[in-house]
Amino acid sequence: MFSWIIETKAKILNIDNWNFTIENVFEEPLKIGQSIAHDWACMTITNFDDKKYTFFVMQESFSKTNFWNKSPWDFFNVERCVKVWDRLDWHIVSGHIDTTWIVSKILRNSDNSLEINIKFDENFSKYIIPKWSITINWVSLTIVQEAKNLLSVCLIPITQEITNLWTLKVWDKVNLEFDIVGKYIYKNNKI
Numbered sequence: 001m002f003s004w005i006i007e008t009k010a011k012i013l014n015i016d017n018w019n020f021t022i023e024n025v026f027e028e029p030l031k032i033g034q035s036i037a038h039d040w041a042c043m044t045i046t047n048f049d050d051k052k053y054t055f056f057v058m059q060e061s062f063s064k065t066n067f068w069n070k071s072p073w074d075f076f077n078v079e080r081c082v083k084v085w086d087r088l089d090w091h092i093v094s095g096h097i098d099t100t101w102i103v104s105k106i107l108r109n110s111d112n113s114l115e116i117n118i119k120f121d122e123n124f125s126k127y128i129i130p131k132w133s134i135t136i137n138w139v140s141l142t143i144v145q146e147a148k149n150l151l152s153v154c155l156i157p158i159t160q161e162i163t164n165l166w167t168l169k170v171w172d173k174v175n176l177e178f179d180i181v182g183k184y185i186y187k188n189n190k191i
Helices: 059-064 122-127 157-162 180-189
Strands: 008-016 019-023 035-038 041-048 052-056 075-080 099-108 114-119 133-136 139-147 150-155 173-178
Touching (some): 173 180
Antiparallel strands (some): 008 019, 099 114, 099 173
16 A cells, blocks of 8 residues: 655666666665555565665556656656555555556646646546546646546646656656545446
8 A cells, every 4th residue: 555645756777678677765675575656556676785676567567557658767756655553644545557648738837836737538537526636657636627638737846846747748648546435436336
């Protein structure tokens, strides 16, 4: 389980076939088999040392994430799974992304917030509620507004500083997971 609140960002050091090597930005020791979320996708550590760690990306993960579009020196937003006794600052989520969508427009607002518009498949509109939350590349954000096949979110300056979302460009694909409570309600009630 994860909290939706990313810990930091980590640089991709190398991509070798299906293996990604990432800078180790965590203070606590890692373990082989441990789960870490990368731009919202939960990956299992296969090797590590004090400076880096590695995970293997299956074809299924490539087909459902934006990993195929990543290169060395790009950044992932990262979070380790929560401890049972930790405070949850936001929602509990699975780290299993639902889909990828495309950035269609980026605007810098006068208050220095960054507005990102995302084009989406209307089949997912049942999970989109304005002023509710959505995760984009592991970052929990509030949906500012929704129009036909389009939603917008805004990044406050601190979110721009500590995540990789400020590097997004038009036509980039982003990983998304919808609110798990909303998905369960929809599945059980078919609203």
